[in-house]
Amino acid sequence: MTDSSVDYRLIDSTLRDGSHAISHQYDEDDVIAIVRGLSAAGVQVIEIAHGDGLGGSSFNYGFSKVDEKELIARACQEAGDSTIACLLLPGVGLADDLKDVKELGVGMARIATHCTEADISEQHIQMAKKLDMEAIGFLMMAHMNSPEGLVEQALLMQSYGADAIYIADSAGAMTTEDVQRRVSALVKALDIPLGVHAHNNLAMAVSNSIAAYEEGAANLDGTSAGLGAGAGNCPTEILAAVSNKYGIETGVDALKLMDVAEEVVRPIMPRQQVIDRAGLILGYAGVYGSFLLHAQKAAERYDVPQAEILMELGRRQVVGGQEDMIIDVALELARKHAEANE
Amino acid sequence: MTLRCAIVGSGNIGTDLMYKMLRSDMLELVALVGIDPESDGLARAKDNGIEAPHSGPQWVLDNAEDIDMVFDATSAYVHMRHHADYASAGITAIDLTPAARGPKVIPPVNLYEHLDAPNINMVTCGGQATTPMVYAIRRVIESLPYAEMVSTVASRSAGPGTRQNIDEFTKTTSTALREIGGATKSKAIIILNPAEPPILMRNTVFAGLPEGSDHQAVLDSVHEMVDEVARYVPGYRLKNPPVVENGPFFTPGGEVPHRAVVLLEVEGAGDYLPTYAGNLDIMTAAAMRVGEAIATAKSKVPA
Numbered sequence: 335m336t337d338s339s340v341d342y343r344l345i346d347s348t349l350r351d352g353s354h355a356i357s358h359q360y361d362e363d364d365v366i367a368i369v370r371g372l373s374a375a376g377v378q379v380i381e382i383a384h385g386d387g388l389g390g391s392s393f394n395y396g397f398s399k400v401d402e403k404e405l406i407a408r409a410c411q412e413a414g415d416s417t418i419a420c421l422l423l424p425g426v427g428l429a430d431d432l433k434d435v436k437e438l439g440v441g442m443a444r445i446a447t448h449c450t451e452a453d454i455s456e457q458h459i460q461m462a463k464k465l466d467m468e469a470i471g472f473l474m475m476a477h478m479n480s481p482e483g484l485v486e487q488a489l490l491m492q493s494y495g496a497d498a499i500y501i502a503d504s505a506g507a508m509t510t511e512d513v514q515r516r517v518s519a520l521v522k523a524l525d526i527p528l529g530v531h532a533h534n535n536l537a538m539a540v541s542n543s544i545a546a547y548e549e550g551a552a553n554l555d556g557t558s559a560g561l562g563a564g565a566g567n568c569p570t571e572i573l574a575a576v577s578n579k580y581g582i583e584t585g586v587d588a589l590k591l592m593d594v595a596e597e598v599v600r601p602i603m604p605r606q607q608v609i610d611r612a613g614l615i616l617g618y619a620g621v622y623g624s625f626l627l628h629a630q631k632a633a634e635r636y637d638v639p640q641a642e643i644l645m646e647l648g649r650r651q652v653v654g655g656q657e658d659m660i661i662d663v664a665l666e667l668a669r670k671h672a673e674a675n676e
Numbered sequence: 677m678t679l680r681c682a683i684v685g686s687g688n689i690g691t692d693l694m695y696k697m698l699r700s701d702m703l704e705l706v707a708l709v710g711i712d713p714e715s716d717g718l719a720r721a722k723d724n725g726i727e728a729p730h731s732g733p734q735w736v737l738d739n740a741e742d743i744d745m746v747f748d749a750t751s752a753y754v755h756m757r758h759h760a761d762y763a764s765a766g767i768t769a770i771d772l773t774p775a776a777r778g779p780k781v782i783p784p785v786n787l788y789e790h791l792d793a794p795n796i797n798m799v800t801c802g803g804q805a806t807t808p809m810v811y812a813i814r815r816v817i818e819s820l821p822y823a824e825m826v827s828t829v830a831s832r833s834a835g836p837g838t839r840q841n842i843d844e845f846t847k848t849t850s851t852a853l854r855e856i857g858g859a860t861k862s863k864a865i866i867i868l869n870p871a872e873p874p875i876l877m878r879n880t881v882f883a884g885l886p887e888g889s890d891h892q893a894v895l896d897s898v899h900e901m902v903d904e905v906a907r908y909v910p911g912y913r914l915k916n917p918p919v920v921e922n923g924p925f926f927t928p929g930g931e932v933p934h935r936a937v938v939l940l941e942v943e944g945a946g947d948y949l950p951t952y953a954g955n956l957d958i959m960t961a962a963a964m965r966v967g968e969a970i971a972t973a974k975s976k977v978p979a
Contacts, residue, residue, distance in 0.1 A: 392824055397925065397928075425845075453836070457840065650875075652869070652871075655826075658826045658828075659878070662878075665916040
């Protein structure tokens, strides 16, 4: 990560975070087309895995249509000059999964924990380093921790050997000021580069990413056409275009990224990535983005309003991974509604 | 007969277990052994008149003649280093780490199968909470192609041992769902939640139900098993009634038309950490149940 020809490194997560938005139904053809397109556009790092990281295929998060390791192998074959990355959540995936994907050709491991629980990542960061992978500590739901709190957590990951730290606005809940305060505190405190992963629930993803760059972030995330959990991610092609306008050098071809978004990704999207009521509520209530479609299913199954489910999840301060609580909340709301109607 | 016991590990689990053991007629607590003389657990042991050395597992081995049973509440790595020494010293080890050296015991399923084993593994807190449910479902259907558990514990109730051994937690729990629960394939997930005030321990079991399963029998069996576990873990309960949801679901064990969802909550007895730490309680209560069952079995054997 010392490519001095670019001002920040762009990591595309269409094949990982985007997987949430299509309920983990990627197939081999999708992977080939997306990786080829992103690689040709000069994207340096392409992340692929189940949306909830390696080993995420489950009742709780949705089963992958195709085994992620088959898709990862295919991505590695098509990667060209791009590095293939995987995300792993300790508690969901295993350090052993990193060994498997390293064999397939994966060069970067992003180890993701809730923004207060960095100390569960030690085994996995160390494994990634042992395997000679670039290891990134990835602090999720970063709006739920203060700048000082994030510094403390990031320093833990740095001490385990992380090569860089990311903060993820997993609920798309941060204002620009929220981002600035966190990024500037972290950049000051860390010896290693910082990155920001933004979601678009409050329509702030691109502007927050640019603000993060201006405060010193050296890595930024996007997904093609914004495909991703909740109201979607920071759209890679828009981030590239806006960066050009600012004169920020990204090393990627914005027009080629627009082609990928328009011709490859939009055709496979079951719904365009809009900020509808549910998406906005996620950002407003600070709820993990990937809960969106699961909450929609539970709302239909138990005949309760999706918005009520999401607001209650926010009230309960659930964190990423607790998708089972959606069923719990839906059953409770259904009971309350039934009692009210008696 | 009364068995003389030592607890190794003066963290959350070991200290919680100490309070339970102090109330037992069958298990006599000889010492709570730690490595940090400043630890809260050791201070509490001294307050209760219990010996509290800080020389670690070696203390148990040095005093082997006075100890019948050791409860290991350290970490998987520490247990792996010492389990053989305990066995050769003739001390029965009840292992509360996910090291999984000896046979796994989930009291309402297989309590009496391994009472004479030199080393018994208590799986994990999540395994103690969910394996009984998987077993309860499996026993009333022809096969259980896939079962999954999700355990969420309050951050404050997860000590450094749990945090450094999180892969061992999921692997050992997942294995228990198959070996003891009876699922063909399985997965275990653990989440730490830092909410304040801390949440009660939550566990969710998902079970893939093959075509032709008797759904009412599944639900009835779950209710019966909840009562069974609650006999030794009073805070163990259903948060919502169990439900059967329509699929299809494409599980690693094959496609199934339905899944059962069991949403559990465990409120701790508050022996050491406050009641949110149901994860401590279910583990230590299960270990006490095994220790007392061994004591009972030994007293039936003619001397």
